Amino acid sequence: MKTRYLLTATFSLLLAALPAAAQTPDASAAQNHGVASNWKQIAIPPLPPFHPAEPRKLVLPNGLTIFLTENHELPLISGAATVRGGGDSESAEKTGLVDLYGSTWRTGGTEKLTGDQLDDFLEARAAKVETSGGDAHTSISFHCLKADFDGVFTIFADLLRHPAFREEKLALAKKQMYSSISRRNDESADIADTQEDILGYGKDSAYAAEPEYATVAAVTREDLLAWHKQHVAPNNIILGIVGDFDAKQMESTLRKAFADWPKGEPVAQPKVAISPARPGIYLVDKPDVNQSDVRLISLGIDRHSPDYSAVQVMNEIFGGGFSSRLFGNLRTKQGLAYSVYGHVGSQWDHQGLTVLGIATKSETTVEAIKGLWEQLDLMKKEPPSELEMQRARDSILNSFIFNIDTPSKVLREQQTYAFYGYPSDYLEEERAGIEKVTADDVLRVANKYLHREELKVLVVGNAEVFGKQLAALGPVENVDITIPAPDAPLKKPQPSGASTKSEAQPSGSTPEGLALLAKAFEGFGGKDAVMDVKLLRLRFKMNQGSVDIPVLRVLAYPDREVMLMHTPQNDLRQVVTPSLAFLTVDKRSTDLPSSVHQSELEGLKRDFLNVLQHSGNEGYTFRAAGKETVSGRETTILEISAGGIPVRWWLTANGELAQEEFTEVDPTGPVKTSIRYEGYKNFGKLRLPTSYLMHNHDGDTLMHLEEAEVNPTIDMKVFEREPAAAAK
């Protein structure tokens, strides 16, 4: 009910706030019988109030989130389910798995009907049920005449829950993918698109992963079944249906269809490693073209960033449309290109790429690069003019209505917000944000996000024509885009954890690394002591300015943690388990956002005792990485991948952990954090540091360990939502 109200209020506000032009309606009356001789004379009357159909949201007891929108204009019904988890979390050695899954899900049919039988049934009714694989999700959709809904929906639901992934269709999908791979170097733009991701996110990042013959070949039917089982559960799905139906009736149909579907393990957002290539000039030589595809690339922002609105306005001014600087200068004034653009990119759930692109004749390749640089520098030099600001804001705000001008769009918006954890009135937030942006904000974000020295300059073109000129700009690295033969050795699997390091990720344990690992056990009191820890209760004093705050932390290895904090203002309890993550403040609990949940779980996995206890597991690698002095002590660096989560340890000669460093991705982007440990003491057989100094961009936090108990008796209800105070 509250959502409904909020939505209505949001949309009314949104429209009321659409800026009117400076003229009054009276001016229009004056013009009524004539013809304006200048656009400035034309009055813009206020836009009539508009309340688009609001989706009705319901969440079934099994966690399935549903949005329904009635639209009776035409006798059609369509729907789409978005399932958490996509190509961003597939393993490197099976890159392409999610694409294969996305096509075979539908073509492979259901347990009852083959994919070909589905084709016959659906196409005879001009209906569609389709599936696809994406980066953050997979999806299944349908589209049909209202009259055919029952039959089509039955197939949709059956495919959702009981797909067969028949082997022959997997083979066909693989064959299709081999063919695409063989063609990926034919067109300049395709090559540039691929290299853009590789240079921007790093060749080992899942965001840049390209399927190869070998990685496609490695995918089996069992992989597809396992993927389905792991992801397609009601609590991981957001379903939206729009069309000519009665919402109440539809609700009961859906409840009936999905009531017996049990909850599954929640799918968490993956941490994807980002390690951009070094800035520099990268060349792909393509002798059969007379035009270069040029891209200047660096990391952009996450859409959660507080700078998002200012960046949108800057993008509009810099490289948006007809009135943008790049279009005006490089296309209109200099005639250098048909296609020219530039923006600081953003993604819903991770950093996008900043790309300045131009396609120009071979002869003017370097001139075009210099032109882009020049515009970038100008953007950073002074704030945009008031006229530019006005144009940019007007362009964005006056076209806002087109976000909600059809019921399907309104539904899709809500599905997207729910999927990525944005508030349902996000659009209103966005609009309000744009209105507030000032010219100084634009200048600030231009300087924050546009950095010439960080750019990877990519040129796909005929080097014979411009090679010398390009080399005059700096060292040119030739990019080899040869497609690896089907029997070429597989790339080493990359860890999926986040890292901002530009060097390659460790790819396997080294003997030195394993020796250091053995030392580290000693530092914590020996292997027996470490392996014996099932539960650990730690009492800290956390120093916050002038006050000391008592903190109680209970770790139930390997994956549960509760933290109790008593501040002068509040009592706080944070619980993290694989299925739960919430924060209770003075007895009121709120769920942590799924990204935070995921991040906390990874933090647990990174816990030093947890790493040691699991060091023998697959996916745990240890590599020595040189020596450094920490707080006056000689240490050796150990690079660890804890099942894909990277962390670095600095170990002293007697195996004490002097410092650790890792990167967490929080909504503003990757945050590098280090913790310095001192004052090791024995607690029973276990040795633990008593001083923790945590450092990141927010500043320093010091914690003193006052008491530690190994395997204490506690009431395990402390990990549940109620009651609050069981840990005492």
Added chain:
Amino acid sequence: MRRFCACLSILLLSCVLQASAQDLASFEKRVHVRTLPNGLTVLLLQRPEAPVFSFFTVVDAGDAQDPLGKTGLAHMMEHMAFKGTENIGTTNYSAEKAALAKVEQAYAAYDRENIRTNGRDEKKVAELEAAWKAARADADQYVIQNEFGELIERNGGLEMNASTGFDSTQYYYSLPANRLELWAYLESERFLHPVMREFYKERDVVMEERRMRIDSSPTGRLVEQFLSIAFDGSPYHRPSIGYTADLKHFSATDAANFFQTYYVPSNMVIALVGDLDPDKTFAVVDRYFGRIPAGPKPEEYITAQTPQTAERTVTLYDPSQPFYLEGYQVPRYRDKDDAVYHVISSVMSAGRTSRLYRSLVRDRKIAMTAAGFSGLPGNKLRNLYAFYAVPAKGHTAQEMASAIHEEIEKIKKDGVTEDELKMVKTRSKAALLRSLDNNQGLAINLAQNQLKYGDWRELFRDIDKIDAVTNEDIKRVAAATFVESNRTVGIIETKSAKGGK
């Protein structure tokens, strides 16, 4: 009570295609057509779903009308239609006008010397070029860059764009509904007072567009070669974007002449769809578009394509992966058998039940995709029914040819099955229905049908024509069309850039 409801809903569902918002009768009530005294046809469909509207302006002229030696001119004119008018995009039009006239004089002098094949004086060329560039710089001082497009963007214009084909040129975008008068002003100005400012820079832009779409794209290169042999007399044999030589030659004066000849109101249709009151809208439309002077309907004569008598083949040895394309000459779109080709395309190409998918992709696994369609490169003139296939890895263009021909022979011999025919008819009706749910799509359909058939209702009658197609029609048309002597073949064969096959 429940029972009764269920019965009722089944009844309602069964006559769903005849329900209210989607049939011709309902559109008859909502579509308004008006021909202005100057000959301009304006259609309006009221669709008050949201306070927005879309429009589509279509000009009955395209690159088929490009004069000899000036290929690409219609497309160039389309680019110029974003350059502003006598009132938009200038700080001082009378001064600019004089300066632009000087640019044309200087360009004509330069071009005359530059195109001389014998006795070209390089020094003179350079001098004339410098003088031309100086004249341009002088004219540019009056320009307010991209003001026309900027006004549309600032007012919330969505998906502003235009396109030029052989058959027609079209302009479109969407705006919030309170911008109707502004739209009428801008769109009428565009065709009342266009100014060929910054023409030669824009010509450079178009040359970049050509490099992108044709020269640097393997399929672009193939299709250009393919069309050049598939047609001879017909203008369809030329690249619609223009030959590079012509792009370096034609002038702003040529574009202005093209505009004068073809952009006359009687040669144009505009369709508006959205939250618009018909009376108020037509009042505004009359005032603004009524300003455009009437002009004679342009000459219709175009060299007709001679029917083909022998197979033609072009093979492109290219570093890219193989590709197969073939085409058969077919009559223009007003032919009585037009719907038959539609049915053949649907059975051969639409969806996973289509014959080409099942044969080439699913069963033999020799192609990534394969399809057939009519209307290459346009359909106002005699054109091509084309088939293409993208060979799967390790397969050749020749394999595509024989597999496609097998499927064609089956159609020629047995036609299609009853189920297939029924499926096509159902799908056509559903496709029509689905095309009615958005303003821009509706504006396109209404304007195109009005232009091509003189009546927007053809949009709905099309399905009746498809309904009337019989299996005998299909066999007859296939047998007459898909024969070797009527065929043109285009192939990409892979050859590494360094030479050798």
